[in-house]
Amino acid sequence: MKSLTINQIAAVVSGTVIGDGNLAITGAAPIRDAGAGDITLADDPRYASKLTDCPAVAVIRPLEFPACDKTCVVVSDVHAAFAKLVKFFDPPVRDTFRGISPHASISVTARIGRDCVIEPFAVIGDHVELGDHVHVGAGSVIESACRIGDRTRIFARCVLYAKTEVGCDCRIHAGAVLGADGFGYNTREGRHELSAQLGNVVIGDDVEIGANSTIDRGTYNATVIGSGTKIDNLVMIAHNNRLGKHNLICSQVGIAGSCRTGDYVVMAGQVGIGDHVDIGAQTTLAAQCGVMNHIPAKSVYVGSPALPIKEQLKNWAVLGKISEWYQKWKDMLRRIEHIERILHQVEVPEAPANSSTRPAAPATSSSVESSRRVA
Amino acid sequence: MKSLTINQIAAVVSGTVIGDGNLAITGAAPIRDAGAGDITLADDPRYASKLTDCPAVAVIRPLEFPACDKTCVVVSDVHAAFAKLVKFFDPPVRDTFRGISPHASISVTARIGRDCVIEPFAVIGDHVELGDHVHVGAGSVIESACRIGDRTRIFARCVLYAKTEVGCDCRIHAGAVLGADGFGYNTREGRHELSAQLGNVVIGDDVEIGANSTIDRGTYNATVIGSGTKIDNLVMIAHNNRLGKHNLICSQVGIAGSCRTGDYVVMAGQVGIGDHVDIGAQTTLAAQCGVMNHIPAKSVYVGSPALPIKEQLKNWAVLGKISEWYQKWKDMLRRIEHIERILHQVEVPEAPANSSTRPAAPATSSSVESSRRVA
């Protein structure tokens, strides 16, 4: 079993020890998982109280922090320091494959850059161009005329349909499908005929695409994902969409065709967006949002149908009390009827018709009149 | 760089020129993407105003159209004409593979029709039957006893579990999984035991299935997709479902077990349908609909829980104003209380109990009485 003293750890992570520097540490785990002998981490003073019940004997923490009875290693970047320790105690495994597997199927017309890795059973089609240091995972299929930039990693079992373009430094996770047909049909004589599928998918630089996500090709032009945008698992991005830069698209989001997003848009899980919708830059859509109309920049929308967060939270506050209010409405109605009956009995002189600038009680409001008839 | 004059374009698409027939065109792109030198398209007079800011120098458009200062090529089918031009300027790439790849794994008991394409690393199991002109993409797995009709294309990396049947002229996109176990369990002594998984999946003719969609096998019989039905990406169709013909099922829809749909049903994105629900023919379910009960034919349902569109839109209109009404309710309540106090002060004679055919104010409506006690 590997072991480090707190002093050794402090040296590794450039930290300051508060407490017992000779304490032996045999593992690193987050607060909820840590056991005796472990060092844990607390990246925020709010978590200090959770340390009390945690059996870890030491903690990596920032300088600003409440008093703590565990031995502490104080650092400026808690996560960077903790990651080093996790890697020490449980080193990541190396990739199995190097170079070009003899079990891959590579077209003679493909151009492969320097130092690429192509794993077994990958398929590289005609006229594909791979930059330098590209890594294509086992079983991935890169169809004809695709272009992939330097240092991009395509994990196992992805499919890039013909003509897909991926920039540099991207990570495309297992099972992602880029460039399948868009879902556009013209219905003629009762049959749905597939519309043109002549465009492709164009992915910028530094983009990540999650496992089993799908991005369809454009009708005539490209479906575009801007540089720096990160897409989680099981996301659907339909044909002709143009996502801006540095978007964060969480899992199971679905974006119908021909939408546009500005830069730094955030969509939480399971958001759905109708077609031809524009989402302004820096806008956030909360989980399960349903969006059918354009949304301006720098806004936060919530709910389905989506509303600005302030409006929606106000609505939800009311809806949370709605069945309580339902009783009150019935009560109010009864009290109004009761008042009307009482007023009838005191023989109120009839207001002359239209004697006032305010509208008279409308026809639907017949209770007063009808109670008069009854009496 | 490829170039065509407007007159040449008109000849290719059988159109009529309005404007400068000698203008040189070097590309074709939709309004939002077009640049100088391009021809664009406008399939609807409503888009005429969007042409003003578009740098394209010419436009393919229908006869009925507002005045337009760009050179026009007038055609009867805008999209067919435009697709021809897109293909001219940016020709689609050909499939890399022809015939049966020596890198596919094909059972000796499989029967392969004429002119099939089987790409590398595809697996064709025992007793599989492929019709003529079937195309099985790279890495797709066609398990034992599957049957696939003429001209059907299975794209890369699909999995058809044993006994799956697919008709003619289908397109099954990358990553689709047909015939996995249904999600049915019997819980015995605390363990969930998988129910029988003896059925299969049967797909009609002219069906399209999107990337990474899944259709589970039936418990005892088939899960059936009717001919002409189109299914988008990441759709889940559970065991024992029977979808009608010519349905359009948009992305991320989930249909639980044992549902039935009529013909020409449309489900927009992220619709969810509970088990044992029947959806009538020609019914449309709006995006993110949640359906737990049968829905009649020719209806449009919206929302979760789903309601007929008219009802739901009426409800949503009210809900949009609900927090405003919340203030009004409180105001109404105060005014009622105020009136009750005033009435008390004018010493209204008590209504004799049950003196009227109308119900007296009920016990819960106690404010009038209690204010009397207080006063």
Next chain:
Amino acid sequence: MKSLTINQIAAVVSGTVIGDGNLAITGAAPIRDAGAGDITLADDPRYASKLTDCPAVAVIRPLEFPACDKTCVVVSDVHAAFAKLVKFFDPPVRDTFRGISPHASISVTARIGRDCVIEPFAVIGDHVELGDHVHVGAGSVIESACRIGDRTRIFARCVLYAKTEVGCDCRIHAGAVLGADGFGYNTREGRHELSAQLGNVVIGDDVEIGANSTIDRGTYNATVIGSGTKIDNLVMIAHNNRLGKHNLICSQVGIAGSCRTGDYVVMAGQVGIGDHVDIGAQTTLAAQCGVMNHIPAKSVYVGSPALPIKEQLKNWAVLGKISEWYQKWKDMLRRIEHIERILHQVEVPEAPANSSTRPAAPATSSSVESSRRVA
């Protein structure tokens, strides 16, 4: 065509015949699919009425059952009996592959147990450990240092990223991806930087994972799925989640990062759960639920945002009538205004300020006053 008499069937399923034991049966199908010559099943007395229109000539049924004019075979376990018959009439196909395919890519450092099946184009990475009777489907990729327990079946085209651990007796369906990166980023100088991805995925025993589902690796530790838990298709389970034992997670559920569930939790289709949420044991979340806060044990939550079922159903009952109530509110408001006008006309003496222990009508409730000013 295969055929069995009712007497033969009764012998096979250990049942009792009521009716014609010599009747010849040529197939077995559920009520909605059965034709003439078939035997069908009815597992619940409620379905007795559906037998009337079913052309099946006989029925497998439990002892407690209404009078039925079809020949019956009475058994104690209807489904077990019926499954036997379905298998007789339409035998399941055998797996095509036995043993280790010469077309698989297996690291020399991998340890393979006894009687494993590894299908063509599967990839087994360095230091992988497979137990006995493990079955790895065609094209599946088991990356370095994964461990898979005895009798577990990985269907075709799954991807297990490095270090994934799967227990015994699991079924991982086609296209599932275990161990891809979590969706966690630190945004620095406008760039989203991927957080640490040092954990793995750990699956207990007797777990089933549906087609194309994805489970991400933990940040520092494991994402854990408890033994006996069943996960449907297209489910997303994010990093650091810890699911309890015997959960049932239906299709298209999405669980954001760092959640925990107790044992026997049930989530219906398309449920979404925000991050850092704890769901108590034996709790059920209804379809399309949206959960942002901890939920106690043994509860049933419905809707988005999710509420306890009783509250939510009460709310929905009110919301179903909300546009009807909208008319009533407007009517009530008119009647209150009408009453206020009448009261003004009868020259009610002003209530002395603060003469009562009840609050006076507040400033916002100005109609009485304003109507006085107008009059």
